[in-house]
Amino acid sequence: MTHTLTQTHTIQWRVLLDENEWETETAVQIPAAAYPEISRPGWGAGVGWYTAGLLLALALVVGIRIWQQAQSGLAAVERGLTHTLTLESQAQTVGDDLLASALLDPQSDGDWYSWMQGEMKRADGRASAEVELLDFALHGERALAWVRVTEPESGAIYRESRFYRETAGGWRRSQPVAALWGNPHTLESEHFVFYFRQRDGAAVAEAAPLLDADYLRIHRALGLTLPVGLDAESKIQVRVAAGGEAIGDSWYESGDELWVLSPLLLRLPERVSEGQALAELVAFSLRRSLVNWVVSPLWEGYQPTSEFLSGLRLWLAWQGAMPAESYRKELVGWLYANAPVFSQRLPVSYLEVCEIFSAWQIASPTAQWIFKCIEPSPTTLHYFSLPTALEHLPLTVSQEGLMFEGSGDLLAGGMPISRQGISIATATLLEYVAHTYGTDRVAGLLQAAREGKSWYTAAPQVFAISAESFEAGWRAWLATEYGIRRTE
Numbered sequence: 001m002t003h004t005l006t007q008t009h010t011i012q013w014r015v016l017l018d019e020n021e022w023e024t025e026t027a028v029q030i031p032a033a034a035y036p037e038i039s040r041p042g043w044g045a046g047v048g049w050y051t052a053g054l055l056l057a058l059a060l061v062v063g064i065r066i067w068q069q070a071q072s073g074l075a076a077v078e079r080g081l082t083h084t085l086t087l088e089s090q091a092q093t094v095g096d097d098l099l100a101s102a103l104l105d106p107q108s109d110g111d112w113y114s115w116m117q118g119e120m121k122r123a124d125g126r127a128s129a130e131v132e133l134l135d136f137a138l139h140g141e142r143a144l145a146w147v148r149v150t151e152p153e154s155g156a157i158y159r160e161s162r163f164y165r166e167t168a169g170g171w172r173r174s175q176p177v178a179a180l181w182g183n184p185h186t187l188e189s190e191h192f193v194f195y196f197r198q199r200d201g202a203a204v205a206e207a208a209p210l211l212d213a214d215y216l217r218i219h220r221a222l223g224l225t226l227p228v229g230l231d232a233e234s235k236i237q238v239r240v241a242a243g244g245e246a247i248g249d250s251w252y253e254s255g256d257e258l259w260v261l262s263p264l265l266l267r268l269p270e271r272v273s274e275g276q277a278l279a280e281l282v283a284f285s286l287r288r289s290l291v292n293w294v295v296s297p298l299w300e301g302y303q304p305t306s307e308f309l310s311g312l313r314l315w316l317a318w319q320g321a322m323p324a325e326s327y328r329k330e331l332v333g334w335l336y337a338n339a340p341v342f343s344q345r346l347p348v349s350y351l352e353v354c355e356i357f358s359a360w361q362i363a364s365p366t367a368q369w370i371f372k373c374i375e376p377s378p379t380t381l382h383y384f385s386l387p388t389a390l391e392h393l394p395l396t397v398s399q400e401g402l403m404f405e406g407s408g409d410l411l412a413g414g415m416p417i418s419r420q421g422i423s424i425a426t427a428t429l430l431e432y433v434a435h436t437y438g439t440d441r442v443a444g445l446l447q448a449a450r451e452g453k454s455w456y457t458a459a460p461q462v463f464a465i466s467a468e469s470f471e472a473g474w475r476a477w478l479a480t481e482y483g484i485r486r487t488e
Helices: 043-094 097-102 109-124 196-219 274-294 306-317 323-337 348-363 419-437 440-450 457-465 467-482
Strands: 003-005 014-016 129-139 142-150 156-169 170-173 184-188 192-197 235-241 259-263 303-304 396-398
Touching: 043 097, 043 129, 043 156, 097 109, 184 196, 192 196, 196 235, 196 274, 196 306, 235 274, 259 274, 259 419, 274 306, 274 323, 274 467, 303 306, 303 440, 306 323, 306 419, 323 348, 323 419, 323 467, 419 440, 419 467, 440 457, 457 467
Parallel strands: 003 129, 014 129, 192 235, 235 259
Antiparallel strands: 129 142, 142 156, 156 170, 184 192, 303 396
16 A cells, blocks of 8 residues: 655654653753852852853853754654665565565564564555654654554545654664553553553553543443442552553453453544553443343343344443444434445545544453454445334344244345444434433333343333334434434
8 A cells, every 4th residue: 555655744752761761852061160269359240240241141142052962863763764664665666575574673573573564464555644743752762653644545644653663774663662661550440440551651541530420320321330439459450551461361261350451542533642552442341241240141042133232332432422322323323324225435434433443352362342344444335224113123043943933034115224333223223212202211111121022022021112202203203313214
């Protein structure tokens, strides 16, 4: 893939010294020399002022010279990183594997080196992207570079952090090392304790209140009692892994710490902040764990369908100031407005959501996908139909024979219902329930799912109305909230 590098006119720079001390542009202080006292009246004062002025001028000259040298050195780093970015783009454009390999740090770990080679090969033949160097930070011979990547086909804009090491042949792409993140820190919020390094401090500070609020919403929506008055050891321990640090066992398996990746290791849409991404990583794991616990089958013969559980988690993600919520309306509206279609071009929002879900998948590899994201990047979505009736949204499945409670053919208008469409539609149905009947009724619906009921038996029990009336109310909600009307 060709990358056309556009150099910014202003580069903000930071030089990282001894762990986390930041170099400042201060003038050199030169101590005044001791002179013998002159007894001549008025002469001593004159010499003193003259000497002080001379020393001040000298200090300014030396200070300016040092500042100019620092600026020159940083400009050279900027040119070197820019040159490497350009070469990386050229290697990707023409599929030059030898050049691509030569641009990798030979001192990197073997696994990372092989993985990076594979990433470059997968990018061969893709349309060129515009890459812009935004900022960089130095730590010895290593550099952390922030870049903006604009995909030409979709127009999607992403932020990436790339890591380099200075070699005799110039700056080479290298694996991230923990030293670039700074010293360890700890932050305690109402329900969480975060362990992280300095460079992730701003993201953790933004994520902590978002997670506390989302944790409260999740418990209320699922009918759970919120833990209060916990000491630090009883709160959820969240460890943010910097580059070069091994991620511990899955939280679902160990029950100890919840490990997530540093946002600097993720490729993020420009509209999503690092704090939002970090909060979503943690919340995604919490939702999965709590949903699986609350909706575990009451009887062994029945269990909620995976599409229903995915829809439930997606609806929970829509409740707070998380990235998924910001995409909710435009994405749902587009999917319904363009179905059924054949090879309909995907909007930027769909591609960006795929990128976010890719980040979540890295942190939670056992989590189910809600959207159908095709590698390397999907540009079209083949024909399907989206559900507009309860019979298209199976609530539970019988383990004996795997028979759906409801419609088993999952067809609408003679075309198959997309699986991700079922999850999205289920999320809008739960959204309608919470808006119309109150969030507490969602907990009643979950109990019905645990008991193996279908929508047609759950609606009279939970909402005291017929399934037909319940379905009509949901369709009216789709029309009001998203402008979606059923097409027969």
